[in-house]
Amino acid sequence: TQLLEQSPQFLSIQEGENLTVYCNSSSVFSSLQWYRQEPGEGPVLLVTVVTGGEVKKLKRLTFQFGDARKDSSLHITAAQPGDTGLYLCAQGSNYKLTFGKGTLLTVNP
Amino acid sequence: SQTIHQWPATLVQPVGSPLSLECTVEGTSNPNLYWYRQAAGRGLQLLFYSVGIGQISSEVPQNLSASRPQDRQFILSSKKLLLSDSGFYLCAWSPQGANYGYTFGSGTRLTVV
Numbered sequence: 001t002q003l004l005e006q007s008p009q010f011l012s013i014q015e016g017e018n019l020t021v022y023c024n025s026s027s028v029f030s031s032l033q034w035y036r037q038e039p040g041e042g043p044v045l046l047v048t049v050v051t052g053g054e055v056k057k058l059k060r061l062t063f064q065f066g067d068a069r070k071d072s073s074l075h076i077t078a079a080q081p082g083d084t085g086l087y088l089c090a091q092g093s094n095y096k097l098t099f100g101k102g103t104l105l106t107v108n109p
Numbered sequence: 110s111q112t113i114h115q116w117p118a119t120l121v122q123p124v125g126s127p128l129s130l131e132c133t134v135e136g137t138s139n140p141n142l143y144w145y146r147q148a149a150g151r152g153l154q155l156l157f158y159s160v161g162i163g164q165i166s167s168e169v170p171q172n173l174s175a176s177r178p179q180d181r182q183f184i185l186s187s188k189k190l191l192l193s194d195s196g197f198y199l200c201a202w203s204p205q206g207a208n209y210g211y212t213f214g215s216g217t218r219l220t221v222v
Contacts, residue, residue, distance in 0.1 A: 040216070040218070041215055042213030042216050045212070088152070095158060100152060
């Protein structure tokens with residue numbers, strides 16, 4: 001089973017700041033997904049990246065897939081309190097999705 | 110459009126009691142179905158997955174079992190709950206044959222007392 005390492009585990013910032021969270025593995029990803037989860041809810045899919053070097057943007061969120069497909073990052077510009085949540089990366093193979101432990105982001109007003 | 114329903118939202122059960130959590134999917138056929146457990150609001154642990162009716166794969170040996178009596182119905186059960194079964198249980202589905210595009214239910218918070 002591929003192990004996904006996410007960093008940092010916790011991040012607390014002020015509204016308006018920028019931030020980056022990371023997802024790394026010792027093995028190559030076939031594809032990588034990013035989810036956001038709010039307290040008491042299920043995770044919601046943000047993006048899927050497939051191609052090495054791929055960059056996808058979702059409003060203020062920028063997702064990057066490493067050239068070697070062993071790492072990914074999520075950058076948030078001008079964070080807002082609504083961005084607060086648990087950010088999870090996940091990798092799928094053989095019909096199963098394996099998750100990292102997540103980065104718990106708190107954006108303070 | 111596809112929707113996933115999971116209930117109940119919260120459950121408090123005594124140690125030794127049985128458990129039945131139900132999950133249903135609408136708007137799609139022959140989905141892959143999953144049960145995950147999340148402890149302390151962090152990473153998700155895959156418990157069971159199913160690629161078809163009556164086909165269940167278990168990822169972690171434990172006090173729980175799963176069944177898929179109908180194409181779009183997935184049930185998580187236990188005959189006797191343990192304190193360690195407490196947690197946040199999530200059902201999810203994905204298109205048949207896909208390793209992406211998972212959609213999660215809203216979860217069940219189980220507290221065993």
